[in-house]
Amino acid sequence: DAGVTQSPTHLIKTRGQQVTLRCSPKSGHDTVSWYQQALGQGPQFIFQYYEEEERQRGNFPDRFSGHQFPNYSSELNVNALLLGDSALYLCASSLFGLSGAFTDTQYFGPGTRLTVL
Amino acid sequence: QKEVEQNSGPLSVPEGAIASLNCTYSDRGSQSFFWYRQYSGKSPELIMFIYSNGDKEDGRFTAQLNKASQYVSLLIRDSQPSDSATYLCAVANSGGSNYKLTFGKGTLLTVNP
Numbered sequence: 001d002a003g004v005t006q007s008p009t010h011l012i013k014t015r016g017q018q019v020t021l022r023c024s025p026k027s028g029h030d031t032v033s034w035y036q037q038a039l040g041q042g043p044q045f046i047f048q049y050y051e052e053e054e055r056q057r058g059n060f061p062d063r064f065s066g067h068q069f070p071n072y073s074s075e076l077n078v079n080a081l082l083l084g085d086s087a088l089y090l091c092a093s094s095l096f097g098l099s100g101a102f103t104d105t106q107y108f109g110p111g112t113r114l115t116v117l
Numbered sequence: 118q119k120e121v122e123q124n125s126g127p128l129s130v131p132e133g134a135i136a137s138l139n140c141t142y143s144d145r146g147s148q149s150f151f152w153y154r155q156y157s158g159k160s161p162e163l164i165m166f167i168y169s170n171g172d173k174e175d176g177r178f179t180a181q182l183n184k185a186s187q188y189v190s191l192l193i194r195d196s197q198p199s200d201s202a203t204y205l206c207a208v209a210n211s212g213g214s215n216y217k218l219t220f221g222k223g224t225l226l227t228v229n230p
Binding site: 033035040041042043044045048056058088090092105106107108109110111 | 121151153159160161162163166205207216217218219220221222223
């Protein structure tokens with residue numbers, strides 16, 4: 001049973017650059033959520049994708065955008081990087097239940113550590 | 118106002134003792150509650166979830182939920198040095214058919230041999 005995978009593991013960028021992070025959900029899951037975790041903080045919700053659409057968004061600027069592909073994998077794009085974007089970026093997958101409601105349980109991938117210099 | 122609050126710790130307990138981790142939340146509409154364990158430099162790992170008031174046990178772990186008091190806790194019995202990690206409390210805020218997890222900052226637990 002394949003778990004959530006993310007790439008790359010680590011990334012170093014400079015201010016103003018753009019970055020793309022990738023995520024493949026756990027086998028059987030169809031929903032992907034992205035979180036940002038700054039050092040010493042809990043993860044902060046960025047957005048969630050289901051059926052290739054952004055379903056819900058947290059308090060992040062438009063510099064943060066995403067995409068979901070037909071195979072349920074997802075990308076997180078961040079433009080015009082700032083020093084404050086340095087963080088661990090986590091992808092979590094879950095399943096939209098047959099009852100028509102999202103099942104709550106989310107499983108996290110290993111994360112991508114982004115450093116902005 | 119913070120939505121999910123946890124004592125940041127560190128909480129230090131001797132090996133074999135019971136570790137008690139606490140969490141309060143502000144949204145009375147919250148329906149689902151989760152505990153994640155996060156080792157340093159790693160991603161969060163789901164330990165338990167609880168939906169109903171009362172206790173839920175899984176091995177050495179017991180989650181307790183009191184919706185009236187907006188309080189959720191995690192007890193770890195027979196604590197082991199391998200339990201040393203940051204424990205994150207997360208709350209699912211359901212709005213229609215969508216939801217997100219809101220996390221506390223986490224409590225650092227150290228189990229001393």
